[in-house]
Amino acid sequence: MSLRARFALAFALISLVVAGLVGVLSYHAAAERITQANDTTLAAATAALAENQTGVLTSPTPPPPGDDGPPAQDGRPDSPSRLQMLVGRHLAQDGSVTVLGGRPVPLPVTAVARGLATTPVAGRTDTTEITVGHDDYRILTTSQGSGRGALQVAMDVDLSNRVLQGMANEIAVVSLVVLLVAAAAGWLLAGRITRRLVRLTGLAEQVSARGGVTGPDVEALQVPVEGTDEVGRLSASFTTMVERLAASREAQDRLVQDAAHELRTPLTSLRTNASVLRRFAELPPAARERLVADVQGETRELSHLVDELVELALSGGSEEPEEPVALAGLAAHVAERVGRRSGREIVVDADGSVVRGYRASLERAVGNLLENAAKFDGDSGEPIELRVQRGTTTVRDHGPGIRPADADRVFDRFYRADAARGLPGSGLGLAIVRDVAERHGGAAFVTAPSGGGACVGFGVANGRLLPDTAEPEHVEAPAGA
Incomplete structure (x- = not known):
């Protein structure tokens, strides 16, 4: 995977995580607020019923005649009867139910509700959600104590659940959009970031393929220095490196050429003396002495020349510490x-x-x-x-x-x-x-x-x-x- 693709993927993943985290937190915050509001309504209605104020169970104002309200998500109309959100009931110790008002819904009596109806302690509560038909209800059961049974107030929370479900769908859609936008933006931004790196990579591969840099290559391998960030500094360093490589290559070539030229003279003399050595026995003693001295001198000069060549070649490249x-x-x-x-x-x-x-x-x-x-x-x-x-x-x-x-x-x-x-x-x-x-x-x-x-x-x-x-x-x- 290319560096540009990795940048784009990283941008997309980070944006998705942030958007998803914000969405989840927002969803849970909204759900908690709605649940608290519903529980507050149920508690207030229970308190009113305890004072025999059954008016709290009266349905809200219905819509105008002929308007059945917006269709529900399941295709059923939100009729006026569905706007009767609260259901009030009295639960006796023997489990019998007396409807106090509100929507006539056959809510089941759970074992926990029966237990609260028979407990002698007043004020104990239980909150649960059940589904009756196509509707979801949240039920608050409160014990009255002293053999008076319990009060049950139920609220149709189907609308609240649909609002939360719509919110969840919107969060999912927004997260997907953020993912796509972040991926596209990351791809474009990564292209701008890596453009100079791609250029540097190509030039470095050229240098590697050529095995070095010569003078004419320096201009072709120049990299525009843009900005003072890390990539800009890398571009400047690469240009300096190319120039030094070219200078080093030219110095090496010049050293080799000069060394070859200087080595010819002593080597030619040694070859000449070597051919004369074949007739060494025929030479007079004085000529022998001169020949040996000449060979020794040429050998000494050649050794000195090689030593200095080695010193010169290593003078700028040794690993000697400062x-x-x-x-x-x-x-x-x-x-x-x-x-x-x-x-x-x-x-x-x-x-x-x-x-x-x-x-x-x-x-x-x-x-x-x-x-x-x-x-x-x-x-x-x-x-x-x-x-x-x-x-x-x-x-x-x-x-x-x-x-x-x-x-x-x-x-x-x-x-x-x-x-x-x-x-x-x-x-x-x-x-x-x-x-x-x-x-x-x-x-x-x-x-x-x-x-x-x-x-x-x-x-x-x-x-x-x-x-x-x-x-x-x-x-x-x-x-x-």
């Missing part, structure tokens, strides 16, 4: 590790910045900046400077610097400036720095400081910067292990 990260301690730890590995002196100048972020990603980004600086600094003799201030991390080297033409592209994947083509590396280190910065709502940057060299760093969004909790630190990482 946590408060003190950048001063992180910077000192990374500087010590890179300094020991590279043998370079690294000076850390860090304030008490604490950010809400991903510790491993931030550590990788800072490590890439330091390794990149160590590679390009050369033999300047100056220490590498690592500075952390207000959530912004900057690494300065004293090497040849970065040309303005290369400054805008150094964070692109696999991009290597002319001055870096002869150096080891894959061109992915700064790309990872940029991805980590964007993951934290910030950006990577390059500046040219006075005095030469380059400043490369990244920042985080202001919303991720937590209140400072530490004094600035100045740390010198040891030079080499």
